[in-house]
Amino acid sequence: MTLDFNKISQDKRYGYARVSSREQAENSSLESQKAELMKLGVLEQNIYLEIGSATDAIENRPIFFKLINKILKEGDLLIVTKLDRCSRNTLSFLQLKNQLTEKGVAFWILDLPRDYLENSPSSQLISTALAAIAEFETARRKERQRQGIQAAKEKKKYTGRKSVITKDLIKTVEKYKDLGVSVTEIARITARSRSTIYKVLKEELGYISNRLVKNDK
Numbered sequence: 001m002t003l004d005f006n007k008i009s010q011d012k013r014y015g016y017a018r019v020s021s022r023e024q025a026e027n028s029s030l031e032s033q034k035a036e037l038m039k040l041g042v043l044e045q046n047i048y049l050e051i052g053s054a055t056d057a058i059e060n061r062p063i064f065f066k067l068i069n070k071i072l073k074e075g076d077l078l079i080v081t082k083l084d085r086c087s088r089n090t091l092s093f094l095q096l097k098n099q100l101t102e103k104g105v106a107f108w109i110l111d112l113p114r115d116y117l118e119n120s121p122s123s124q125l126i127s128t129a130l131a132a133i134a135e136f137e138t139a140r141r142k143e144r145q146r147q148g149i150q151a152a153k154e155k156k157k158y159t160g161r162k163s164v165i166t167k168d169l170i171k172t173v174e175k176y177k178d179l180g181v182s183v184t185e186i187a188r189i190t191a192r193s194r195s196t197i198y199k200v201l202k203e204e205l206g207y208i209s210n211r212l213v214k215n216d217k
Contacts, residue, residue: 005040005077008106012076013040015047016064018085033081036110040079052193057088058096060195062188068096074104082111164192165200173200177207 015037019029030049037047048071050063058065064086072078078100080086086109087093100107169190176186183201187194201207 005108008075008077010041010043011046013042013046013079014067014072014076015040015042015079016050016067016086017047017081018050018052018061018064020051020053033085036081037079042079049191051191052187052196056193056195058092060193062184062194063191066188068099072100072103072105077106077108079108079110081109083109164196165204170200170204173197174205177201177205 015034017030017033017037030051034044034047034049038044048063048067050061052061058068067078083093087096097107169192172190173186176189181189183194183197187197190197
């Protein structure tokens with residue numbers, strides 16, 4: 001038995017959209033994901049947007065972590081446009097799916113068929129196979145990108161990726177840290193990953209150790 005989408009009211013439909021960099025966000029990638037979710041009846045206030053790498057664990061993606069652990073309730077539906085928007089690999093996808101199943105939350109990834117949604121042995125097998133294929137395709141895409149970068153370097157045409165750490169971000173992080181705001185909250189406010197905020201604090205603002213003690217020397 002597959003998900004009866006039409007029986008889930010709009011207020012119980014949630015969406016998650018993610019891009020890896022500010023440049024992608026400025027190129028309307030987030031907006032296109034948002035538009036796709038809204039076409040499925042997800043209310044705008046129920047769509048959660050985030051900028052950060054999918055390689056980060058869920059706990060290091062504060063918006064997604066909050067959505068999964070504090071907002072979604074039994075009977076809700078979470079919709080994501082593509083597998084790689086929410087999961088690092090096959091294992092993390094299955095762990096996420098099991099976590100949501102235990103909470104009674106339906107989970108729909110638009111680039112996968114709905115057949116995998118049910119929690120039966122056959123659907124678990126389908127889940128594993130589909131996630132593995134998606135992971136393989138992502139790896140191939142990254143390899144092609146790596147080859148393209150290498151070719152550009154050989155032709156001396158590669159300028160490298162722009163750093164997400166800007167002067168404005170450094171000032172913002174410094175301001176909120178001085179006010180005693182936590183790293184997680186700063187990450188949420190700036191739409192950056194926790195690892196980026198830690199990097200700013202340690203490399204740009206002179207904090208040291210995991211306790212982020214200020215180095216006044």
